[in-house]
Amino acid sequence: MNGYPEYMRESLKKVAATRPKRLELAKKGLKNFLKPMTAEEREEVLSKYHPDYHKEARKKIRIGPNKGELLTSKVVDVLESHPRINPDEIELGEPDYDTDVLIIGGGGAGCMAAIWARMNGAKVVIATKLRLGDANSMMSQGGMQAAVNPHDSPTIHYLDAMGGGHFDNKPELVKVLTSEAPMITKFLMELGVMWDRTPDGHLQTKPGGGTSRRRLLSARDYTGAEIMRVLRDEVRNHPEDITVLEYLPAVELVLDDEGKCAGALLFHMETGEYVLVRAKTTIIATGGFGRLHIAGFPTTNHYGATMDGVVLAYRAGAKLLYMDSVQFHPTGAAYPPQILGFLITEKIRGFGGQPVNKDGELFVYPLEPRDVEASAFIRECAEGRGIKTPDGHVGIWLDSPIIELLNGPGTIEKAFPAMLRQYRRFGIDIREEPMLVYPTLHYQNGGIEINEWGETNVPNLLVAGEVSGGVHGRNRLMGNSILDYNVFGRRAGIRAAELAKKTKIGKLTLDHVRRYEEELREAGIKTKRVAPILLPEYRNLKILQKHRKEFDPFLPAGL
Amino acid sequence: MDTQIEEKLIPIYILSKKYYVPEGSTIITAMEYAGFKLKKGVGCREGFCGACASLYRLPGDYKLHGGLACQTVVQPEMQIVQIPFAPAEKKVYNIDELTPDIEPFKKYYPEVFRCVSCNTCTKICPQELEVMDYIQAVIRGDLELAVDLSFDCIMCGLCSVRCPAEMPQHLIAILARRLYGKYMMPRAEFLEKRIKEVEEGKFEEEFARFMSMSRDELKKLYYERDINFDIT
C-alpha cells in the first residue's frame, strides 16, 4: 500500500496550487476572510447534515428511568436488550473481593478516581475489560483545556463550553470543570506529566475548535498516552491499597436490600467464570460508545467502547441525560482503508491546517465547534465537492503541508509524530501531501446523570468520565473530556471514599435485573440481543455460522 | 468494520495454522476474518495503546520482526504470534522522594547497567524509537535525551522481551519521563497565580452572573464574545 491512487493526483495538484494564496490569507488571520458561522447558519447546516438530525436517528425508549424519551436509536436497542446473566443461576455468596471502593473501568477516569479514593483512605479495586489503560484515554492526541493564561479565565472557558454544548450543559458541572482545570494541570505536572512548553518555558497553549482563547495544553500529539501512562504508573505504585483486575469486565451491578449499589459481577471472558466484588461504593468509569458504530459510521474509539456502563447503571435505575446526541469528529481518516475512521487530531487545525474540497478551495472556518465543522464537511461531500476513495468512501482534504509553511519546517515532526508515523506506514508523507478526511464517530456526549461529586440518583453509585452526562450538554468541545475525566474522576474518588466510611452493606441482590427482564416482557419487547456488549463483532459471518453456540458467549443475536 | 477491502485472499499462518485472508488486512482484521474473537492482544486498534504487539517472520528472511497487529499489513506466508503483554516487574516508588538523576535507576532498575549495546531493542520497536540510545542516555545520566528519545513509547514491551540484558526498557523510560516532567521542566509560574485566584474566589461573581442569565442572554453573550488567539 503506497500513497494515494493515481486518479487523486489531479485533485492533489489543485490543493498544492491554491496553497500559496491560502497561506497568505492565514497569515492575515483566516477569520477575517472566512467568518465563523452565525447562530442561524449553524442551525441550518446542523439540521440538514448532522447525523443526529436524520429522521431515523432517534426513537422512544419503552422501559427504564428514561421511558418515553427520544434517544439515539442504537442506544435504545442496546438498552432494550436482555442481561447476559440469568440472576436465578447466580449465587451471591461469599464475595471474591471485598473492598471500600470498586471502580469499573481502568481508563483515565478510573485511574484518577483510584488515586484520589486511596488518598482519602479507601481500599480500592479497579476492574477493567482489557488491560489497565487500554482505553480512549490512551488515544487522545490534541490536548486538554485549562485557562492558564492571564488573558484567559475560567469564566471565559465556561462561556465557550456552554456555547459549544448549545447551552444544554448543567451549569454547576461546567463551573466545577473550568474552575478546577488549573489545579488539575498542576496535579498532573507534579505526577510528572510533560506538558509542552514554549521556548521560554511557559506552558504552551493552542486554540481548539470552539475556544475563544489559546487554551489547549498538549504533550506532542501523544497527550492522552502521556497522561494515561503516568496515571497508570501511579496506580501501580500502590499495590497495597489498589488492586487491579484486568480482562474482567463488569456484566451487572449488584445492589443491597436497601437499594444501594454494593458492587458488581465480573465476567472472565476466556474461562466463563463470574467474579463477585462487594464494595461499599462503586464508581462506573467505562468510557464511551464508539464501537456501536451509530448510523454506520466508523469510529475513533478503542475496542472496548461499547456503552456497558450505561447499560449497567440503567438497569439499576440510574437516570440518563442527553443520550440523544452523538459526537462525530470532523476529521476521521477516509483513506487508506486500514485506518478508516481513525482520528486526525483537531490540533492539526489548531496549528493552521485547512480543510479544502476537491478543487483545493476553502469552504468552512476551520475551527467551528465539532458538530458544525463535521456537518459542513458532510454538506461539501453531499454537494459533490468531495473526493471518492477506491472502496466507496468519500472525503475532503485536510491540508497539512501548510502547517510547515506557517510554523516553520520541522513543525510536523515535532508536534505530530503520531500522525506522521501513522501515514508513513502507508506511504504518505503528511509534510508533503494532505490527508483525506471525513467525519467519524467519536464521543458519547451524554450519559449517566451526575451531580458535582459524580453521584447518581442510585445511592452509593458514582460515575465519572465519558460515561457521564451533563458536563458537555449536547456537544463536547475538544480538550474538555481529558479535563472532564480528571476533574470528575478525582471528585468521584474523593466522594466514594467518604461515603464508604459511612456505609454498611446489606444483603446482596440481583432483583433489579429480574425487574428489568419483567419490564422488557411487559413492554412487549421481543429480542435476542444481549447487553452489555463487552466487545464488538467483527468476525467473518460465514465462519461465525460454523461456530458452536454453547462455546461462544459473543455470538451476535439471530445467528 | 475497520476496513473494507476488495477480497483477494492471501495465505498467512496464525499460530502455525494456515488461513486465507484478504490482502491489505492488518494482522487484527486478518485474525477476525479468520474467525478469532479477540479478547486480548487488542486495544485501541489505532496504534496508541501497545496492547497488540506481535512477532512475525517472512519467508526467506531470517529476521524476527515486531509490529503492532493493528498497524501491520499482512504479507503472503507471514507467520504471526501475538504478545498480549510483556511480563515485567514494575518497581514501586514514591515519586515525591526521588531525585532526577541516576540514583533512582541504580536503586530500582540496576539491570539497566547490563546493557550490552546490541541494539536489538531498537530493531524490534514498532514505534521506530532509538531504544538503545535512550537506555544509554539513562546510563550516562542524561535524562533530557532519554526522555526526548523515549517520548513516543506506547509501552508494548517488545524491547524487554528481546533484550539479552533482560531489562524492562519501557518501565525505565517512564520513570525517566516522570522524573523529568516533575523536576526538570520549567515551572509554570502563572499557573500558581491562577490557582490562587480561583481559590480566593476571584471568578465567583462573574460565574454567579453567567449562571443566573437566561439561555438567550447567555447565547447573546456567547456569540458576541471576543475570539482572540494573539494574546495569551
Ligand SMILES: Cc1cc2nc3c(=O)[nH]c(=O)nc-3n(C[C@H](O)[C@H](O)[C@H](O)COP(=O)(O)OP(=O)(O)OC[C@H]3O[C@@H](n4cnc5c(N)ncnc54)[C@H](O)[C@@H]3O)c2cc1C
Ligand atoms: C482517538 C481519540 C482522541 C481523543 N482526543 C482527545 C483530546 O485531544 N482531548 C480531549 O479532551 N479528549 C479527547 N478524546 C476523548 C477522551 O480521550 C475520552 O473521552 C476520555 O479519555 C474518556 O476517559 P474515560 O476514563 O471516561 O474512558 P476510557 O478512557 O475509555 O476508559 C474506560 C475504560 O473502561 C473499560 N470498560 C468498558 N466497559 C467495561 C466493563 N463492562 N467493565 C470493566 N471495564 C470496562 C474500558 O475498557 C476502558 O479501559 C479523544 C478520544 C479518542 C478516542
